[in-house]
Amino acid sequence: MRIWIDFINTPQVSFFEPLIEELNALGHEIVMTCRDSSNTVQLLNQKGWDFQVIGSGVKKSLLSKLIAFPGRILDLRKFLKNKKIDLAVGQSSFYLPLTARSLKIRSIYTNDNEHALGNIPSFLFADTIFLPSELSLKKALSQGASKKKITQYPGIKEGIYLWKKALNIKSLREKNKQNKIYIRPEPVSAQYYKGKENFLDKLISELSSQYQVVVLTRGTEQANYYTRKFQNNVTVPEKPLDFLTVATDCLAFIGAGGSMTREMAILGIPTISVYQAELLDVDRFLINEGLLVFAPRITSQEVIDFTNKTENNLNKSEKILEKGKTAYNLLKYSILGNTK
Template sequence: MVIWIDFINTPQVNFFEPFIKDLEKRGHHFVLTCRDSSNTVPLLKTKGWPFTIIGEKVHKSFLTKVFGFPTRIINLRKFLKDKNVDVAIGQSSFYLPITARSLGIKSIYTNDNEHALGNIPSFLFANKILLPENFSLKTAYAQGASKKKISQYPGVKEGIYLWEKGIKIQALRINSTQDHIYVRPEPNTAQYYSGEKNFLDEVINSLKKDYKVFVLVRDADQRKHYQSEKFQGVSVPEKAFNFEKIAQNCLLFIGAGGSMTREMAIMGVPTISVYQGELLNVDKTLIENGLMRHQEKISFEEVKDLINNIENSQKNSSIYLEKGQTAFNLIKNTIFNIN
């Protein structure tokens, strides 16, 4: 079987990694495309998979996104028309269901973001829709999803690709020293983000005096900002950091939204979300279960207090790793049984 996956952002690389490894061992083949966004291309290169870049970086401008959308679909069609793809699957790639339908390819669409406007065309054109258990079906139906297309998987998206390595990482944390603070800044070029820019600067500069602080930037502009003289003493990795390394030695993770914040939370890593905007249901679930704290603005004193009163949430996180294994098998079976 030939399976097409389209990556439009960095977290999707980790999401599909266990599927690619598992199915390649079984003799199946993959056609991988990506958009040049965030750290997607550098991360794909570390995996050693052959892939094709189709589409340049998309900026926050609404008009840029509107005109860039059909252009990329046209280019995807040209690339895929002779690839003999049997099935397509994408995690929040709004391009994939439309392109696949236009080529007569059956497609699977999954997303955990109930606020994404791209869900509307994706729900319409996909043959199968996979949503997490905390995704409101009422919202999905309002966005045009057909009841017969939808299946819901247990847990959260991040558990699907972390369930196997998560058990090992949790064991490593027990026998390791956690002395690094990692900060993931805001997704300021994302269409959905309307919060402040660079609002973590003061906290980062205060933390660097007492801790080893690493800022995991999203793009070249953020890299330039945090590599300026003002942030001397703060580490800004040039390449995508190994996830296992981060999770193993992370004392505290401060994330302004996105998958990486949830990844750390379900690993049992002390995590605070400072996302300035309406939270997803998946984030609310993790907060309610004590795996993550949310505060739109946080001071150095509050971070210090949090570090001094860190509680181990590893027990609760194990539940989401177990659910992740079940969800992984459900999605894998869907790939082979799509109709």
């Protein structure tokens, strides 16, 4: 079978990694396309995968995104039309369902962000809609999703690709001393993000006087800003760090939204969300489970207190990771069942 996967942002690389490995082992061929945004191309190159870059990131404004949208679909069609694709699978790629429908290819679309406007056309044109059980079905239906198309999986998206790695990470954390605070700034280019920018400067400055602080930026512009701002007393990696490095070395994680914050939380790593916009349903789920602390205006002293008294959440995460295993198999069988 020949399966097309489209990557439009960094979290999708981790999401599809175990599926790509298993599908390749089963003899299926994966055709990959990528939008050059954030650290996506760098991460794909690190995996050593063969992929085609089509399109780049666009400005945050809705108008800019709408103007760029049809152009990338036309470019995707041109690249794919003679590739004899059997099935298209995308995680939050709004381009994929429309492109697939125009080429008469069946598609599976999954997303865990109920605020993304791109869900509206994606729900309409996708053949199968794969959603986490923790995302409100009512919200999905309000964006045009058909009940007949929806498959709900247990838990949250991050469990789908982390359940295999969890035991190894737990073992490494028990052996190593965690001494760094990792901070992930806000998703400035995302259409759904309406919060503040560069609001973490004071917190980073104060924490860096007591801890090793690593700022995991979302692109070149953000990396340049933090490198200039903090110069030598804060680490701003030039390339995306290996996930295992972050997870095993992380004393505490502070995230201003996005998948990485949830990744750390479901692994039981002390995690604080400082997200400045409306929370997603999946984030509320982790907060209610006690795996994520939501403190959008947290002070450096509160972070210090948190790292000193926080309990080990590794055992709490096991139930969610077990759901992730079930969800992974559900998605895999959905893919295999849709191919011919």
